[in-house]
Amino acid sequence: MANTFRLKSTTMFSRMDDDINEQPLRIVFLSVEGNKTERQYFDYVEKYRGKLGIKAAVHIHTLQRAKRDNLSAPENVLELLEEYLVIRKNDGLPERLRSVIPQRYSEEFINCYLRSELNPQDDKVKEFESILAEVGYDVVYNNYLKEFKGKNDVFGIVLDRDYKSHSVSQMKKIAEQCEKNHYKLFITTPLFEFWLLLHLIDIDKLSEEELRNIKVNDGISEKHTYTSKMVSDIAGHSKSISEKIFLQTYLSKIDYAISQSKKLNTAIDALIGEDKTEETKMGNIGTNLHELFELLRTDKDL
Template sequence: MRKRKDFKRREGVKSARLVVIAAEGRNTENIYFESMKVSLCASDVHVEVLHRDSNESSPENVYEQIRKFMSEYNIEDDDQLWIVVDKDKWKDKMLSAVAQYCTQNDNLRFCVSNPCFELWLLLHIENIATYNEEEMAALKMNRKVNTQNTWLKKRLKDLTGHYRESDYDAMALLSHVDIAIERAEKLDTTPTDRWPQSVGTRVYLLAKSIIGRKDNI
């Protein structure tokens, strides 16, 4: 059996807690977390965002990306490995399988957004608690509104002036991360569920971990 390597952690902080992120999307999530790593990461945290070349983005594939990392490197007790996926197109059975893997390893975290990661971005700049029934239904369904955009993508574009999955200003959003955390927490009315059953996102837990807030991680 091949010996695992020690991961090279943040320079000057030998005991830095490792936060590894593997996400369903190839661009949107990585842009956000790479920006967060640069601007808001706690001094005793090392963030490692895993990238991939393929379009294989099922929850199982994202888990395999994390599993491969775990097979290559020594993982400390307080390290966290986050599987960041969307609820929208995946069946409960597929999500349940990955959630089960996470219950079997204390280092793993299952981080689902319902319907998708763009909800987390939206919470930085809009309070969806003010939405009427029609707006909330449109958000939840998140259908395509034109050839390029879903409802959430168009909403982000309308509010920020420019939004594409591979091109948006994450730094501008991050200046509002505290309010996004607060709004996401209020949406998470059943935190013991394995993922949000209605509109909601668990990315707030990952954000707290990166910036060093100890509550509810």
């Protein structure tokens, strides 16, 4: 039986509704490319939202997937968001899940299970749970995602430009799909670590050679590209960002990163580039992630 579901929490995820007394006006649901760096960064943004001027009724949730889920192509990032939207809109059992469950499990049995009304020690319940595990359906997390909604929610994806892996046509197709479906698209060229770098250095003081090296972003070791190594050397972390590092290194510098990002070309087309020459295929160095923070800091209807 194929593992067909990707949304799952391999750890105890933070339930935002435990700390919310009023119905949120907006939750920004993000599907991100990295399963460590990006997710950790945005989880900390949510945790320390009060210190960042994020409106009380606005929250951010990064969609979780299994640790071993390394599907990070732009199409996979978009797929994860759309899997969430299917679950969000479906009041019952997702159609894909029902199609792989044997007929001996009635709708009544399934609904009772989902409402936690059955004895977890019952053999039939254990057998049913093994089927859910085999197809990768995380009941607790998916039920949470179905129930936790704001009044004016936003759905978006966070992507690296990464011209070595993602073609211009591939990126433009994703951009078109996002525009068509009214999803927010946040891109950083060459990769998310450049957004982190904007917290750490004065972009105006970089030499032409340094800017060129960031744009080309060659791999310089098994762990690092040129840009990620710059971040690692300054901030003292690799892919994983600890809470201590976030508090010491990034939290107070987010507005600085925002101001620096606005100095660069932040248009989606410029970040993606053009399929003309090897140079234009790289896209322009920059990011539009400041738009995400602008979104979090307003409680006006969109």
